[in-house]
Amino acid sequence: MSNKNIDRISGRVWKFGDNIDTDVIIPGKYLRTTDMSVFASHVMEGTDPQFSKKVQKGDIIVAGKNFGCGSSREQAPLALKHAGVACIVAESFARIFFRNAINVGLPIIEAKVDCEEGDIIEIDLGKGFVKNKDQSYQGTRLPDFLREILVDGGLVEHRKKKALQ
Template sequence: MLNLFNDIKGKARVFGDDINTDQIIQGRYLTLLDYKAMAEHTFEIVRPDFVEIVEQGDIVVAARNFGSGSSREEAPMVLKQVGISCVIAESFARIFYRNAFNIGLPALIVPEITKHVSEGQELHVDLVQGTVLIDETNMELKGSCVPQRMLDLLTAGGAVAWFKQQIS
């Protein structure tokens, strides 16, 4: 199963520091029960055209403290819903990081990644090694390996699937 996570490919969508959960999905949309309807508002404040340009498999690349603020699981959920295959940031707020793996969205920590990656560049991500290869420049960046606990969650398909495996 792990080979699912050693070559995630996608185009980079680059963001800055402190993209908090209200910037990912605003509080006023949290009463929408349908994730598809909610996801129409992904990154609405910071990048109003995001849902129009995003393509299946795209990778969100961000600077420091991605996903700070609210504990809302809706934040990684809308990213998954619009087709994001992986989020790479220089650092994550802890609740977002945990939530992402819980719902089966890979997250990788790579220091200074926003200095090297530009919008639209094709990336190859290896979660097991914690590396990112930038296609255009052939530059490889080394990040932190994803902890085994988190890889287990991803391999199972998220925390609920992992829980079902544990009890069966």
């Protein structure tokens, strides 16, 4: 994501409900690897065993409340990112998942959006808006410093860039 404008994202929706926990996002039995393709091939397996075969690069997850609850595993947002998920829209995020997503460079936005699976939605992270068809939904705008981390590709890349300045 380095040098990329992440403020505007659009993609096809995959819908999930409330309390999607990190064990559902990437089951614990796959955590012994550092191979991102393994994470990607088992992402969301706990709730939709076929999700990894259906999701495409640029797709967006829209979920309910408390997305990413459970353990603090950083592998959960990594699995989603490496499966091609461009952004996650949820009514709310578990705080640790929220920060882990930013740290690994996975865009997220808190917003309640009325949509159906398969809809194409547009997200403006810079303004905190999500648009579906003719409806716009105000979400929580990410602070500039968090968007800067996302643009740089995550916290490690962001810190490397800052160290060179």
